[in-house]
Amino acid sequence: MGSLPHLPTFSDSFHLISAFAVLQHIPKQDLFLSLFNIKQNLKVGGYFVFSLPENRMDLDNDSRDKERRLHCLYHLKEITMILEQLGFQVIMESHFSDSEYRGWSWSFCILKLEHKQSLPLDTIDSLLNRERKTATYKPALLRALCDIAxxxxxxxxxxxxxxxxxxxxxxxxxxxxxxxxxxAPIYLPQVSSDKLDKPSSLRKTFASLQSKLNILDDFLEKQALFHSGKLIDMDLQKHMNLFLGQWEQTIIKGPIQYTSNGDLFHYDPKRQMISMPIAIWREFVLFESWIRDAVILRWAGEIERLSRKSVRTGLAFDYLMMGQNLERKQNQVRSLFLKKTDLACIWTGKPLNKSNLDIDHGIPYAYWKNNYLWNLFPTDTKSNRRKSEKIPSAELIMKSELPIRDHWIYVFQLRPNQFTFELKNFLGKYYEARDWDKTLFALFQETAETIASRREVLRWEGE
Known part of the structure; x- marks a missing residue:
């Protein structure tokens, strides 16, 4: 009747869908749409069952076997994390040997499509409200985990x-x-020893870099060059590396070491990575927006306590919520887009010029504080007002695929260093110089759907 990622629309949905030894043959750019269409064909309360191979050592560098068949090395949790964001609940997982003794094993999973999720957040609640506090570094770590999720x-x-x-x-x-x-023009202490007349070491390090970069936008723009190896100012590059290295040490010796007596988070110096149990990470992925709000409020309260109430919680909250200079960012992007002679609205195709051009966050800023170039689109002023804080529907995104990908390629050509840095920061292990636009589009779709699903966001169908 059809094949993944595209499935036909059936007259009725199903109680059970299975995919035994199937998902590993689906490339990353088609994975989310495949899982989304499986969900679309399943009744609420129905089950999805799948299996994946594990520990395959017989594949080449392109993830292909000797017959040249594609075998993507997906981790079971990677698949279930997407499905849980789409409203599934894991019922059972198991692992077993290959019955034909081919040298690898299998993972097996049953999930149920639920109306809503309900997971315990006791561990994270304990970190926020019951553990000893001497600094704001623990809320900073939890906030970072929310944003990374x-x-x-x-x-x-x-x-x-x-x-x-x-x-x-x-x-x-x-x-x-x-x-x-x-x-900030007022002193906002972050640790108990952080005083106006005796600032913390982090604050001193920040001051040395701030003298070279006056605003956050400058840091973020130089950071893209720093990652691309194109930062010509060697002195600045050295300062940025030392600066980030000191912050890493603060994270390792502070919240990593002392949160839950060092039992929850660990630092792996060989990998240069922080580890945590998947069970806890799952809660950050599924409830990032709720956890982030609680963390920022707690952080603001800690600033009030550390300042001995000279800074009230509400004022601290305002500084914690400040981001980049959006007006400056919008003006930069407008200038970039207006260089294109045949500029058109990404959602409607209407011709655009200086008088009717607006900059649209494809996934609205209200739900995702993302100013990456690939999330900023040229749009007609009237259309942008109608879209407002809605997320484009799955149908509209699909219909706009070619204009979106063409637009990305155009912006990439104008800002290759910044675009590549932002692209790698989002695609991670799925980044490849070849066909990056197809992979980015697939993950853009995935992000739009999972945010809309988790937060019950209104969708925009276009015009």
Whole structure:
């Protein structure tokens, strides 16, 4: 009747769908759409059953066997994480040997499509509310995990029952959070020893870099060059490396070491990654928006306590919520888009010029604080007002695939260093220079659907 990722629309949905030894043959760019269409054909309360091979050592560098068949090395948890975001609940997982003794094993999973999710958050609640507090570094770590769960999911590695997250990625998140706090015209203490007349070592390090980069936007733009190896200013490159290295050490010797007496998070110096149990990571993925709000509020309360109430929680909250200069960012992107002679609205195809051009966050900023170039689209002013904070529907995204991919290729040609950095930060292990636009489109679809599903966001059908 059909094949993955595209399935026909049946007159009735099913109680059970199975995919035994199927999903490993689906490339990453088709994986989410395949799982989404399986969900679309399943009754609420119905079951999805699948199996995956494990520990295959007979594949070449392109993940192909000797017959040249594709075998993507998906981890079981990688698949279930997507399905849980789409409303499934894991019922059973098991592992067994290959019956034909071919040298690998199999994982097997049964999931049920539920109306809603209900998972315990006791561990994270304990971290926020019951553990001893001497600094704001624990909320900063939890906030970074929330943001990585939303923005950088493909940089996370799954190994057995743990996930591994790059320490440098967490440090880069911290820089963004603390930049506005350390730049504030009022003193916002972050540790009990952080005094106006005796600032913390992190604050001193920040001041040395801030003298070279005046605003957060400058740091983020230079960071893209730093990662691409194109930062010509060697002195600045050295400062940025030392700066991020000191923040990494603060993370390792602070919240990693002391959270839950060092039992929850661990640092692997060989991998240069932080590890945590998949069971806890799952909650960050499924409930990142709720956890983030609680973490930021707790962080603001800690600033009030550390300042001995000279800074009230509400004012601290305002600084914690500050991001990049959006107006400046929008003006830069407008100038970039207007260089195109045949500029058109990404959603309607209407011709655009200086008078009717708006910049649209494809996935709205209200749900995802993402100013990456690939999430910013040219759109007609009137259409952008109608879209507002809605997420484009699955049908509209599919219909707009070619204009979206063409637009990305155009922006990539104008800003290759920045675009590549932002692309790798999102695609992670799935980044390849070849066909990156197809993979990005698949993961853009996945992100739009999972955010809309988790938060029950209104969808925009276009015009």
């Amino acid at each position: 939303l923005e950088n999911l493909n940089l996370v590695e799954y190994v057995s029952d743990h996930v591994f997250i790059p320490i440098r990625l967490v440090a880069e998140k911290w820089v963004v959070y603390f930049w506005n706090l350390f730049s």
